[in-house]
Amino acid sequence: MSSNKGIKAALIVVDLQEDFCPPKGSLAVTDGRSIAPIINDLLKLPWALRVATKDMHPEDHISFATNHPPPNNKPFESTITISNPRNSDETQTTQLWPVHCIAGSPGSELIPELDATKLDDIVEKGQDKRLEMYSAFCTPFLNPKIVETGLAKSLREKGVTHVFCVGLAADFCVKATAVDAAKEGFEAFVIREGTKGVEQGQEADKKLAHELKEQNVKMVSVDGPEVAKVRDQK
Template sequence: MSFRPALVVVDVQEDFCPPNGALAVTGGRDIVPTINELLSLPFALRVATKDFHPQDHISFASNHPAPNNKPFVSTATIENPLNPAETQETQLWPDHCVQGTKGAELLTELDVSKVDRIVEKGQDKRVEMYSAFADPFPSPCSQSDLADTLKKAGITDVYVAGLAADYCVRFTALDAQKNGFKTWVIGEATKAVDPSSLDEVYKGYEEAGVTLIGKDDKQIQRVMGLA
């Protein structure tokens, strides 16, 4: 099979970035020049994803009763609406990336003109959805069309960048690999909510077959060679 790489830029949105983001990742804006360099490369497809939540989303601490409603501290158990036997414990967050708000917008400095497709996720108020592919349940109730889009484009390899390294980038990369794409995460083009968690994240990548690379890695040069 020929090499057809796609770039997936995860959630480079105002609410995930300083100075005013509701859930700002330290250094979140600093990766944009690197991402713009990647967007200029001859990928067969370039996708940007967006968290795009309704105001009553289950991941917002504000939608849970006290005392279990402290952002970054409290958790909640979510049942799969299609199979209540499937549950997950999820972190609760400040309200963020609410549809129609400034916080949900992609950063103005991101070169969106080079993006072929935007995928909105997290729109089902009943479930958390870090991955740009689907919610984490074995039988998902909320899925995007990202896997179909990549397959229809004949994509073989998925390169992942964006925010945050320990949440939406992590689960998007793992799901890309699970969907049959050879998956590469570009380390310098990501930032984490909790950098101390990255060893665990990278161990999970290794176990799943996802490869962490640098922006000057031979796998990036391979994309450049398509020009």
């Protein structure tokens, strides 16, 4: 981002939902609620598009530990291997979680601290019970793709060139969304102060920054030059 010319940036607020936030969230990220003021300030900037995402799972979703028999049904510990429903050679190993973000439940709602009046759109994901879906763009299976949300199309229709991601959780849905933004051809960034991870601390931050860099995503600061270039477009 060497110049402001030609920059059209979008902000994606990933899964800032009740079930991902203390004190009552079934899959609460430590201090998850605390990032709302930073995100609200970011929403005031001159983005070409402001999108929030929401996990919206059916009760029988494959990622819920309770939907699997013991002993392989321990949330945060057990993993399962999922096959592409249309290509059994394509598989994904994924972690199992507590029941969360059931469609229509209070836990699936965006937290009230988020200024949703500034949002242009809300993208719902994770509705297919057969598939895990961390990314706001599509499920991990690519050959063929099973579910696409239309987010990439919306960004392109707005002429977006740069995508900035915030929200929850940094090391899962935020990371997957930012990585897919890069794969879709956008310059992709994660704003560190606008997200919290399941794993937290200095080492977790370093690990995440390294993983993002390997996938052509840059971790940046809310006060850094990348966000400043968006701010300066006013």
